[in-house]
Amino acid sequence: MAQRILLNILQVLTVMAFAPLVRGVLNRLKERILSQRGPSIFQPYLDIWKLFHKDEVVSEHSSWIFRVTPYIVFVTPIFVTMLIPVLTSYPLFLAFMADMLGGGFILALGGFFTALAAIDTVNPYGPMGASRTRMVGFLAEPVFMIVFFTVSFVAGSTIPYIVQQHWVTPMANFFQPAHVLVMLSFLMLIIAETGSIPVDSPSGHFELAMVDESKVLEYSGRGAALMKWGSSMKSFVLFCIFLNVLVSPWGLASGQTISDALLAVPLILLKIMGLVLALVVIESSLAKLRLFRIPEFLGAAFVTSVAAVITKLMEI
Amino acid sequence: MELIYILIIPLVCAGLSAMPTKRRWYPALITVIGTLLAFIEASRVALEVSSVTEVVAIKGWVSCDALGALLLLLISFVALTSAIFSWGFTGKVIAQNRPERVGRYYRRFNLFVFSMLAVPVLSQIALVWIAVELTTLLSVFLVSFPNTSEAFEAAWKFAVLTCMGAGLALFGILILYWGVTVSGGETFTWSGLVEAAPKMPPALLQTAFLFILIGFGTKAGLAPLHTWLPGVYSQTPSPVCALMSGVETSTALYAIIRLAPAVHGIHGGFPEQWMLVFGLLSVGLAAFLLIQVKEYKRLFAFSTIEHMGIILVAVGLSGAGAYFGASYQLLTHAITKSFCFFAAGATLRLTGSREIVSVRGLIRKSPFVGVSLFLGALAISGAPPFAVFMSELVILKSGISNGQYFSVGLLALFVVVAFCAIMFHVSHMVFGKVTDHSQVSALPRSYAIGIGLAAIPVCLFGVYIPGPLLNLLHLAATLLGR
């Protein structure tokens, strides 16, 4: 029992510890592709560290939502971490609590509170960003749903641990069109959800064009640090779901011991670095879409996932 | 061997007329001789078929039965008259444009004739599809021959819509092939299909039939996919119009009605119902659109839609009499409609206007053209004693004796509406008060010869059909009802 709890803690610690690193690598690689030097890959850690030591300024017109949001944003990815396979290929102590759909809802809760908090302050950019995120979000939602339905339809389950095994037993399952198409549309979703090009430009500093970033402009000090950390953990968790559940169910620890799980840490990091590389290539080879083109991007993701369902249906 | 010659002759003519020459009559002469030879060969084939029921050149690939022979005869006859008529038409082209266009026209003309002749001669269904598709592709540049923006628009719509139809038909044919292999059929020919049909899963047969009906129906000008047709016929040169309307639409329809014996009676007459619905829709739509028509070539275009609908209705009515009526209608429509378009072409040449309102008192300007236009209108709209009247009568009669009063009643109503519409417009054109007194240009002699030649069967076949031809029609009817 203690072993299991320990494993769970290890899993959460992995996510907490390495999420900023992934963000840092992503930023660095992006700059390198543009032939610039870019910040150090440890810059996010330094940012978070610095922000924790600064004073927090909270608008006196804001309500409790504004104050609570950073904690929610910080905690929700940790909850999801307990549900999904990050290090182990077998369900951990708390994984019985919810399936993938539940995980999706928990992540959405964080997004919901971020949007509320952005409206809560009277900063004009906040509501703008919030409404745009909601636009992307409510278009992404049906796609998420369809993706989950497809996955559960194809694999016969919504529990990530079962799904992940389904793709490789037998190996031919991996090449199923439903699987490949779901991967594709989930990748598009990740791009939309993590706010990278072509949906949003996270490194842009022009408030009017921002989608995601403008919501957290009002935060400072500890709140900002938590928001930053939380959002990088959210990306990390999404990457983990994408990689461990959908793309490459290999390299997870199957043994019950701590050392097995520790061995899986570098492997998952390696996989995530591969994904980050792919994302950077996508980002730097595309231009940011106009805001009203975003529905088409998500429409494409939707069509892809529906095509996945249909091809599965058609295999009669 | 005649069948092979029939295919080779137009190809050779196409090659010869493409040769560079200064004499503009040279390709015209080649084409007239070529089509004459093809007509003679086709007559021999028809004669032979009417006595031995089938001519086989290469077994399983090139053969011709009664229905095919009928179509072959019609195509080659219309090609001949149209080639003669073209002589005068290209004379006009040369006056306005560059001489090399004449050679180009005849090359395309011959290739077009080749593609149409290939349809009844080939017995592999897959190859028939290709031949029908070729009739579209090879006539596209004949449609756009006047080189005006309207002509290009017409050609574009024609090509895109009919190619789209061909795509649907291709899928239908693939399903048919599937059905034939599933039911253990040996050959994918028309006769092999009829043999395999009873063993085929009805769902396959039915779906394939629907795809082919819609696909080739687009090309045959059946409503609601007829939209390309009026524009094309109003822009295309009249001799080409005669070919397209008289026989090209029939070749597409031929591919549909050849399925009739195979699909007969599946799912409680489901295919027949569809043929009736599409046919009646086409006839009705055409009849009412005929009323408001503004150009006389469009008038005949809508009349083509009407006649295609009538043939389809006849096949849909099913029964020996109706099948005879269908093949009879194929014959009468081809000869009469080509004649009508020649008369319309002559009218256009004389007056230089496509509008119905601007042509008045034609009979005073040129009695010959006036009379032939009126004759054509009478014949095509189904006035007695012309052939179309006879064939329509056969269809209506057999429908009544079958007890299909509703369909026959609708058909009769639409035919009467169409008759009134056509006669209303054409009698105004022919007998109305002359409005403009401009000098009319002279008519080329080849126009007169072409119209005269085309008029012979129009006037004759209503009162007398030669024995072998009648035999051929009966054979074709039995093929449809097999």
Add this chain to the structure above:
Amino acid sequence: MLTTNSTILVLTALNALAGGFFLLTAFALIASRQSLACLKAFIIQSLLLAMSALLLGYQNASVSLLIVGGITIVSKVVLIPWLFLGTLAHELRTRREITQVFSITISLLISLVLVIFAYFIAVTLLGASPKQEATINLPIGLAGLFLGAYAITVRREAVPQVIGILAMENGAFFAGISIAPDFPLIAELAVAFDVLLIARIMGVLTMKVHQHTGTTAVGEMAVLREE
């Protein structure tokens, strides 16, 4: 024995994968905004068709399917783009956005409905026939056919319409390689020739339409419209 069995499973899955992507390219034909993108989608679609033919040919040891795959690559992947670039280079390279009758999102939704329609037709057909082999090709091919027809209907521009016609042919053959694997080879060759002829003739026609009307927005040509 076990290895061959799993090989067949993987081959079937790969064929199905080609089918899935075939469907996606059919959607791409409808959603793309530029002529060149349409052409690219068509080339990829043809490649997938060839891939499916080769896979099925290998699986069933059918020489004619392997030849069909070869013909497809030569005619549709090499020759047609070459013909298009020869006659319509200017038309293809214009970066102008090509419009549709409906907005792209609505078009995609309508296409989805068409795909589901194709699925139901295919289910009826497959249910009626005794032979069950590579069943995924039929519904996807039919969907490709419908989406091609839809693309022709809603596109206003010349080049995408032509590509729609060619895509319909692709769809029909994608279904054909599974339901009619031993279709007469001479017919296959003739169809390949026919497709080349379509590309050539429509290419020239597009060029001439451009010369005479000054535009290739064929959907806007309405001189001949009446009644």
